[in-house]
Amino acid sequence: MASTTAFLTRLTTITFSSLTQPLLIMFLLSLLTLYTVYIAIYRLYLSPLADIPGPRLAALTKWYEFYYEVILHGQYTFKIIELHKQYGPIIRINPWEVHIADPDFHRVLLPTNTNRRRHRTPFFTKQFGADESIVATNDHDLHKLRRSAVGPFFSTQNTRALQPVIEERVDALLARLREHGKTKKDIPLNMMYAYSATSYVEDPDFRAEITNGILTGSNYGKIFQHFPFLVPFLASIPPGMLAAISPFYRTFLHLRACITAQIGEIEKSLRSEEGKNAHLDIPHPTIFHSFVNTEALPPIEKSVPRIAQEGQVLLREAIPDDANEPVDLARLEQLPYLRAVIKESMRLSVGASGRITRVAPDETLRFKPSKLCLQCYPDQLKTTEDKEKEWLLPPGTEISMTSYQITTNPEIFPDPHAFVPERWLGKENEMRLDKYMTVFGHGARVCLGMQLAYAEMYLMLSKMWRVWEGGPQVGGGEDEDGKEDVEEKKGRRDGRTVGSGEKNHG
Numbered sequence: 001m002a003s004t005t006a007f008l009t010r011l012t013t014i015t016f017s018s019l020t021q022p023l024l025i026m027f028l029l030s031l032l033t034l035y036t037v038y039i040a041i042y043r044l045y046l047s048p049l050a051d052i053p054g055p056r057l058a059a060l061t062k063w064y065e066f067y068y069e070v071i072l073h074g075q076y077t078f079k080i081i082e083l084h085k086q087y088g089p090i091i092r093i094n095p096w097e098v099h100i101a102d103p104d105f106h107r108v109l110l111p112t113n114t115n116r117r118r119h120r121t122p123f124f125t126k127q128f129g130a131d132e133s134i135v136a137t138n139d140h141d142l143h144k145l146r147r148s149a150v151g152p153f154f155s156t157q158n159t160r161a162l163q164p165v166i167e168e169r170v171d172a173l174l175a176r177l178r179e180h181g182k183t184k185k186d187i188p189l190n191m192m193y194a195y196s197a198t199s200y201v202e203d204p205d206f207r208a209e210i211t212n213g214i215l216t217g218s219n220y221g222k223i224f225q226h227f228p229f230l231v232p233f234l235a236s237i238p239p240g241m242l243a244a245i246s247p248f249y250r251t252f253l254h255l256r257a258c259i260t261a262q263i264g265e266i267e268k269s270l271r272s273e274e275g276k277n278a279h280l281d282i283p284h285p286t287i288f289h290s291f292v293n294t295e296a297l298p299p300i301e302k303s304v305p306r307i308a309q310e311g312q313v314l315l316r317e318a319i320p321d322d323a324n325e326p327v328d329l330a331r332l333e334q335l336p337y338l339r340a341v342i343k344e345s346m347r348l349s350v351g352a353s354g355r356i357t358r359v360a361p362d363e364t365l366r367f368k369p370s371k372l373c374l375q376c377y378p379d380q381l382k383t384t385e386d387k388e389k390e391w392l393l394p395p396g397t398e399i400s401m402t403s404y405q406i407t408t409n410p411e412i413f414p415d416p417h418a419f420v421p422e423r424w425l426g427k428e429n430e431m432r433l434d435k436y437m438t439v440f441g442h443g444a445r446v447c448l449g450m451q452l453a454y455a456e457m458y459l460m461l462s463k464m465w466r467v468w469e470g471g472p473q474v475g476g477g478e479d480e481d482g483k484e485d486v487e488e489k490k491g492r493r494d495g496r497t498v499g500s501g502e503k504n505h506g
């Protein structure tokens with residue numbers, strides 16, 4: 001104690017020039033220790049989130065999340081769900097972030113009203129290495145501006161107009177399945193579906209290196225979230241060297257460079273005198289032609305690097321996804337059983353498994369467990385005080401929710417891991433469940449490609465069903481002309497063949 005007092009007295013009397021090297025090191029170490037102690041005390045006792053339940057270690061340091069997310073490879077989602085079972089519907093999952101498990105809070109966090117501002121957080125968005133894209137735009141108002149320019153291209157009406165283009169791709173995919181069915185070999189469905197919307201579906205190996213490149217880029221996302229400086233660092237490594245470290249990531253960066261180059265060319269041609277109206281004549285003007293010409297965006301928003309980043313993200317999002325007279329999409333969407341199968345498939349295939357985080361800059365968000373939440377957490381919310389307590393989350397708080405936790409909630413979807421399309425049948429059931437169909441997000445930042453993804457699924461699935469009626473071996477049992485064995489088909493209709501219990505209710 002005496003020596004500490006003497007040290008502190010000395011500290012107050014010394015001038016900077018009189019510091020010897022050991023003394024300087026001690027001085028800096030003391031400052032660092034004091035700062036660390038202050039940060040720990042602040043996070044545990046003084047922070048506005050200090051009262052929120054949860055593990056103390058998570059409140060103290062983000063390394064807790066790092067352990068589950070990076071060392072254990074993307075396990076934090078499941079850990080968070082476990083923590084809710086221990087601590088209740090509201091928990092603190094890192095020094096700055098609160099996670100809420102009440103399904104009815106989803107629409108408060110992600111409101112449809114675009115005047116209720118919600119920012120994204122740099123921790124989430126830095127991983128994309130495309131800071132200027134819509135998905136990586138943190139600020140609510142800038143996001144609104146950017147989205148307003150691109151949103152109309154993805155409207156229901158414009159997506160329906162794309163039906164012939166999607167049909168053509170679906171037919172190419174069915175042709176591949178037929179061809180493969182004859183060989184009786186396994187087919188890598190993930191690779192095939194990944195390219196169902198591109199010309200790669202005709203390639204012998206579906207250009208697997210591209211899917212792998214994109215998957216690697218996504219897998220690195222968790223590391224990039226914690227160490228964002230790695231994104232520009234990896235991009236600066238010469239391609240030859242990068243190939244030695246990660247060939248797939250190199251492919252990913254190569255794809256990005258191709259998009260940038262294509263957009264650069266479009267922009268150059270549009271800026272040239274003869275090219276000013278050229279986009280009106282070309283057979284397939286792209287979204288980027290319209291982008292460069294739109295009046296809705298100020299010039300700074302139309303720079304090639306920014307549009308290239310948008311393209312990169314759109315391409316990546318379009319990829320992870322899933323027969324002879326065309327049927328109108330609008331009609332297909334009205335078929336109750338087909339709709340039920342697609343919704344149930346979407347629910348179970350999860351989509352984005354991580355949490356969605358938002359910051360409300362102007363609002364104190366209030367959380368009080370809903371009726372549904374009380375049913376979900378009866379053991380954690382026993383007393384009247386627990387049930388009635390309202391939590392006030394001040395403006396600027398990072399708040400998150402996880403779609404997977406909602407879409408596998410047994411109070412909403414009984415037997416949640418079973419594939420039960422029938423749960424969606426009936427108008428009332430469907431309306432009740434739609435509210436909790438959170439796989440595409442909700443509100444101002446709901447998935448831009450949602451209608452397109454649904455259109456692809458309706459067209460693909462309906463055609464496959466019409467061609468093979470859910471037979472035991474898709475693509476098999478056909479003759480040279482692609483006509484399925486009539487007896488086999490008939491047998492399935494009568495319920496005689498294995499795997500045919502279901503009839504096409506659509």
Ligand code: HEM
Pocket residue numbers: 110134135136147313314317318319320321350351352356439440441442444445446447448449450452453
């Ligand atoms: C089954 C397929 C898909 C699923 C499950 C899915 C899911 C999601 C989710 C959960 C979000 C985040 C919403 C949020 O932060 O609140 C999102 C955003 C986004 N998605 Fe998708 N998506 C799919 C397909 C697509 C497709 C095909 C495209 C484009 C062609 C696309 C483009 C985007 C874009 C640009 C955003 C950012 C929107 C914004 O910030 O305003 N997605 N998606």
